[in-house]
Amino acid sequence: MRIIPPPQPGEYPPYTIMYIKLLPTDGLILKHLQDNFDMVKQLVYSLPEDVLYHRYAPGKWSIKETLVHVIDDERIFAYRALRFARNEKNNLIGFDQDSYALYSEADSRSLDNIFEEYEAVRRATIALFNGLPDNAFDRMGHGTGTANDATVRALAYHIAGHELHHINIIKEKYLQAGV
Template sequence: MYTNKIIAFPSKKEYPVYAEMYMDHIKKDGNLLTQLYDNFNTIKKFVASLSEKELNYKYAENKWSIKEVLVHIIDDERIYGYRALTFARNDKTSLPGFEEKDYTRYADTYTRTIKNIMQEYEAVRMSTITLFNGFSDDALLRIGTANNNKTSVRALGYHIAGHELHHINIIKERYLTKKIKHNIKKSVKFRLV
């Protein structure tokens, strides 16, 4: 499906300070594409172990459901993938930020099945892996500006992986009851960094 291309972990100069919380979740061994592939498959198994009620559960008022979190991860990956493409092609256009709460509010997630969401997730993930696999070493080091922050192409790839893990860890900590956690341990090797 893809080569085992090594994409070195970026230096702290290649991403904004806020991204540190995502970078902390990542293995720094250069196997970004493998991490992206493996994490998607783990999440796919995890999601399959949840009921519709669990997928729509919100742990507090004004918080997102698990389905909404998944769509947010997809949206973020699309946006950061576009940023990576723009910077890799040496486009000097300063890109805007985005308001994640508005994206989620208008995603109409409640009208979608989990099957539909996971089909989109898989398509976006495979597109991201293919995109980064095609970048040259020079392209991976190019820097661009988005939301007034300078970032390298490779840092955007690691952001995608770390952002996903950040949200999955929140789901594990705040959404899952002891019963659900027990059932997941039995059915899925749920070990994300």
């Protein structure tokens, strides 16, 4: 699988380091994306049904809502990567993750349906990054203001690290609490 070296400081918004630091630096980000998907699917399918609806605090997302949030975020950041790779010069607008979670109605979806979408998005993401020309990975794009500028490479790492961030929250807040 393709090697995509990790982004360097200045290639991503400062907050993104919390995601990037969760990943190995071997450049095998596309393999990690596939392996992470497999790990997430195995973990979530091992949980009792009632745990999928649990919220560890008022206003927090259920596990199903968290999964759909990860899918939404991946879809949005892969789209950003496509735009930046194609040298789009227009800034992108952000998105309201809480509104997306609310209107996803994830808790009414079956787990099979959620993972069907998750897998389709993941395959598309891997195919996108695998098919980009080498010089596209260094292109910088503009998000909502210059504080959100990122390279295409950084967006690949954002997607993978963001997923791990939420899986770590699930493990710490949902599974360690004896739910």
